[in-house]
Amino acid sequence: xxxxxxxxxxxxxxxxxxxxxxxxxxxxxxxxxxxxxxxxxxxxxxxxxxxxxxxxxxxxxxxxxxxxxxxxxxxxxxxxxxxxxxxxxxxxxxxxxxxxxxxxxxxxxxxxxxxxxxxxxxxxxxxxxxxxxxxxxxxxxxxxxxxxxxxxxxxxxxxxxxxxxxxxxxxxxxxxxxxxxxxxxxxxxxxxxxxxxxxxxxxxxxxxxxxxxxxxxxxxxxxxxxxxxxxxxxxxxxxxxxxxxxxxxxxxxxxxxxxxxxxxxxxxxxxxxxxxxxxxxxxxxxxxxxxxxxxxxxxxxxxxxxxxxxxxxxxxxxxxxxxxxxxxxxxxxxxxxxxxxxxxxxxxxxxxxxxxxxxxxxxxxxxxxxxxxxxxxxxxxxxxxxxxxxxxxxxxxxxxxxxxxxxxxxxxxxxxxxxxxxxxxxxxxxxxxxxxxxxxxxxxxxxxxxxxxxxxxxxxxxxxxxxxxxxxxxxxxxxxxxxxxxxxxxxxxxxxxxxxxxxxxxxxxxxxxxxxxxxxxxxxxxxxxxxxxxxxxxxxxxxxxxxxxxxxxxxxxxxxxxxxxxxxxxxxxxxxxxx
Amino acid sequence: xxxxxxxxxxxxxxxxxxxxxxxxxxxxxxxxxxxxxxxxxxxxxxxxxxxxxxxxxxxxxxxxxxxxxxxxxxxxxxxxxxxxxxxxxxxxxxxxxxxxxxxxxxxxxxxxxxxxxxxxxxxxxxxxxxxxxxxxxxxxxxxxxxxxxxxxxxxxxxxxxxxxxxxxxx
Ligand SMILES: Cc1ncc(C[n+]2csc(CCOP(=O)(O)OP(=O)(O)O)c2C)c(N)n1
Numbered sequence: 143x144x145x146x147x148x149x150x151x152x153x154x155x156x157x158x159x160x161x162x163x164x165x166x167x168x169x170x171x172x173x174x175x176x177x178x179x180x181x182x183x184x185x186x187x188x189x190x191x192x193x194x195x196x197x198x199x200x201x202x203x204x205x206x207x208x209x210x211x212x213x214x215x216x217x218x219x220x221x222x223x224x225x226x227x228x229x230x231x232x233x234x235x236x237x238x239x240x241x242x243x244x245x246x247x248x249x250x251x252x253x254x255x256x257x258x259x260x261x262x263x264x265x266x267x268x269x270x271x272x273x274x275x276x277x278x279x280x281x282x283x284x285x286x287x288x289x290x291x292x293x294x295x296x297x298x299x300x301x302x303x304x305x306x307x308x309x310x311x312x313x314x315x316x317x318x319x320x321x322x323x324x325x326x327x328x329x330x331x332x333x334x335x336x337x338x339x340x341x342x343x344x345x346x347x348x349x350x351x352x353x354x355x356x357x358x359x360x361x362x363x364x365x366x367x368x369x370x371x372x373x374x375x376x377x378x379x380x381x382x383x384x385x386x387x388x389x390x391x392x393x394x395x396x397x398x399x400x401x402x403x404x405x406x407x408x409x410x411x412x413x414x415x416x417x418x419x420x421x422x423x424x425x426x427x428x429x430x431x432x433x434x435x436x437x438x439x440x441x442x443x444x445x446x447x448x449x450x451x452x453x454x455x456x457x458x459x460x461x462x463x464x465x466x467x468x469x470x471x472x473x474x475x476x477x478x479x480x481x482x483x484x485x486x487x488x489x490x491x492x493x494x495x496x497x498x499x500x501x502x503x504x505x506x507x508x509x510x511x512x513x514x515x516x517x518x519x520x521x522x523x524x525x526x527x528x529x530x531x532x533x534x535x536x537x538x539x540x541x542x543x544x545x546x547x548x549x550x551x552x553x554x555x556x557x558x559x560x561x562x563x564x565x566x567x568x569x570x571x572x573x574x575x576x577x578x579x580x581x582x583x584x585x586x587x588x589x590x591x592x593x594x595x596x597x598x599x600x601x602x603x604x605x606x607x608x609x610x611x612x613x614x615x616x617x618x619x620x621x622x623x624x625x626x627x628x629x630x631x632x633x634x635x636x637x638x639x640x641x642x643x644x645x646x647x648x649x650x651x652x653x654x655x656x657x658x659x660x661x662x663x664x665x666x667x668x669x670x671x672x673x674x675x676x677x678x679x680x681x682x683x684x685x686x687x688x689x690x691x692x693x694x695x696x697x698x699x700x701x702x703x704x705x706x707x708x709x710x711x712x713x714x715x716x717x718x719x720x721x
Numbered sequence: 722x723x724x725x726x727x728x729x730x731x732x733x734x735x736x737x738x739x740x741x742x743x744x745x746x747x748x749x750x751x752x753x754x755x756x757x758x759x760x761x762x763x764x765x766x767x768x769x770x771x772x773x774x775x776x777x778x779x780x781x782x783x784x785x786x787x788x789x790x791x792x793x794x795x796x797x798x799x800x801x802x803x804x805x806x807x808x809x810x811x812x813x814x815x816x817x818x819x820x821x822x823x824x825x826x827x828x829x830x831x832x833x834x835x836x837x838x839x840x841x842x843x844x845x846x847x848x849x850x851x852x853x854x855x856x857x858x859x860x861x862x863x864x865x866x867x868x869x870x871x872x873x874x875x876x877x878x879x880x881x882x883x884x885x886x887x888x889x890x891x
Contacts, residue, residue: 278735282739282742283743290734290735292734307790341790343730343790343791344790465788467781467784467788470777470780474777
């Protein structure tokens with residue numbers, strides 16, 4: 143504050159009364175408004191008091207989560223579903239460190255976030271001051287870029303750059319650390335709006351090299367068994383429409399990564415299902431048999447490829463990615479193309495490749511699809527988690543925004559919900575963050591208030607961020623929480639059953655809260671169902687209501703996710719394939 | 722394989738940390754690293770000597786470096802005609818009896834004696850890292866008391882014979 147007063151005095155002595163004295167915190171709010179920010183997810187604290195004070199005077203809608211991790215996962219859900227940049231604010235020290243998991247999650251799954259953290263005053267940085275943490279150092283390997291603001295005059299430029307970097311090229315989280323004194327200082331420049339960007343080291347390539355695109359067309363015309371692997375790059379490039387057009391024009395079969403689901407409708411005749419560890423038999427065998435594999439916007443993650451030595455052994459690989467560092471990282475690539483997915487697909491479409499003569503290949507794959515579908519079989523009275531997901535699919539007409547947490551229920555949702563749109567699917571893929579799904583559903587519902595939003599979650603993961611029930615109650619958003627309650631950490635239990643001779647070490651959860659009472663404690667409708675018929679009836683009621691609800695679905699404990707590629711194995715070595 | 726890589730970076734606070742952190746995160750083995758200003762204000766140059774397993778790892782390294790927002794240019798100059806220089810300071814035990822012998826080693830390497838006490842002399846030597854290596858080996862039998870090296874810095878020569886190898890990514 144003393145800085146502030148001195149500044150004012152200085153200006154008075156200069157003879158001229160400033161029109162309006164803006165502090166760093168006002169400049170902060172105006173800069174966010176200039177970026178078109180429509181809501182902020184955050185949690186206050188000492189180092190961001192000036193910012194919250196400015197927010198009080200000049201409001202941008204602020205979503206008060208009950209834990210910073212809840213705030214950032216909600217921002218991720220919002221960003222994922224809206225295609226806009228999610229904005230998060232937290233205080234210094236513990237506020238900032240509580241964001242770390244969400245930042246790492248957004249980095250892995252390429253979600254555009256701008257994260258603002260308060261910091262102790264510049265003068266005491268480095269002295270282990272109260273609530274000081276070196277968040278710039280901590281987040282350096284898990285952000286696309288990060289900044290610490292040194293001068294209040296730099297604030298508008300840094301904020302503008304942060305939004306630009308987060309949302310362009312391969313999207314990702316950018317952190318801006320703001321020492322408290324910067325928020326209090328008087329801004330001496332006359333202009334807040336930043337007109338141009340000066341980032342000579344950041345020039346993402348978006349247009350494909352035409353010669354390379356021609357090579358792809360030639361490769362397609364020669365191929366007998368071409369296959370497209372479609373990843374999240376397509377949805378980040380907002381290119382699902384161009385993608386489906388291209389796929390239909392050529393007749394090439396398609397498989398998805400976990401995060402790419404929905405880029406082609408789940409019931410599209412050319413879709414073989416998801417590939418990878420819990421992918422379909424057909425999709426994985428198609429990768430093994432293909433002679434040309436075109437990867438659009440996927441990063442050949444190990445859960446997708448299985449053992450790299452056996453990955454796509456017969457295929458020549460085309461890799462289209464906006465991030466050059468992903469190309470050739472894991473899989474040798476014959477035709478590399480650095481480009482935005484939409485621009486690459488448009489360039490390919492211009493070449494008018496036409497329907498390929500690959501009837502034999504497609505017939506073969508269709509037979510496999512018929513002979514080896516995803517399936518499950520109820521063995522007792524207990525309902526199966528897969529049944530619940532299919533039931534929800536029916537009651538939401540396959541058009542809900544679905545978020546998941548991490549574990550078995552996530553894989554079942556991926557297998558059985560059959561997404562009709564990429565923006566209907568929100569899951570933590572790269573980092574596999576338990577606790578992600580429920581807050582992400584709240585963020586997704588904020589982005590799309592009129593959509594039905596379903597949060598499938600496990601009884602384990604839900605307990606990691608369930609405090610956001612309070613936020614849900616307060617906002618009265620109609621999110622439906624479906625706990626697939628198997629009374630265990632299902633995915634861990636499955637691995638212990640399969641690879642550790644049923645030694646269920648710390649993976650059973652016999653003692654649980656009464657989830658119905660828990661919901662009621664937050665003044666949210668809570669239900670428990672134990673069989674299929676009751677679930678069917680309840681969903682009828684719940685999905686026609688526009689109130690939030692929590693449904694504790696008691697499902698078979700010992701059900702496993704199949705088929706499966708065991709760790710270290712190739713995609714051709716699937717277990718649990720039912721024919 | 723050993724590679725010499727130069728990067729031109731915007732001289733922001735934290736940029737050195739960012740680059741070395743990246744090398745650590747991606748499990749690259751740095752032998753030496755030097756940083757300093759260039760002829761342009763606000764622009765620094767880093768030179769690393771790193772060990773990489775194969776071509777693919779090398780390509781990853783260059784691309785990951787290039788991806789950093791503050792990195793303007795990345796070059797693997799190993800296969801170009803280059804000049805590499807390093808400086809080393811060495812304290813050698815040199816009682817009067819062997820002093821002239823040591824001096825005779827120093828001369829052909831064009832090293833200089835920059836400090837002297839009763840039993841110890843301090844020598845400064847510059848040159849490419851191999852020359853420095855050889856020099857140290859020759860002094861070692863006399864007893865090296867202390868040694869410090871700056872790490873290599875490098876330039877590409879003005880005249881290049883053959884075009885250098887290109888990366889597979891256009
Ligand atoms: C934060 C975090 N901690 C631990 C794990 C490891 N993990 C992966 S799946 C899983 C079990 C999840 O259990 P639950 O939430 O009940 O879901 P289910 O698998 O039963 O569907 C665990 C512990 C993780 N992914 N994330």
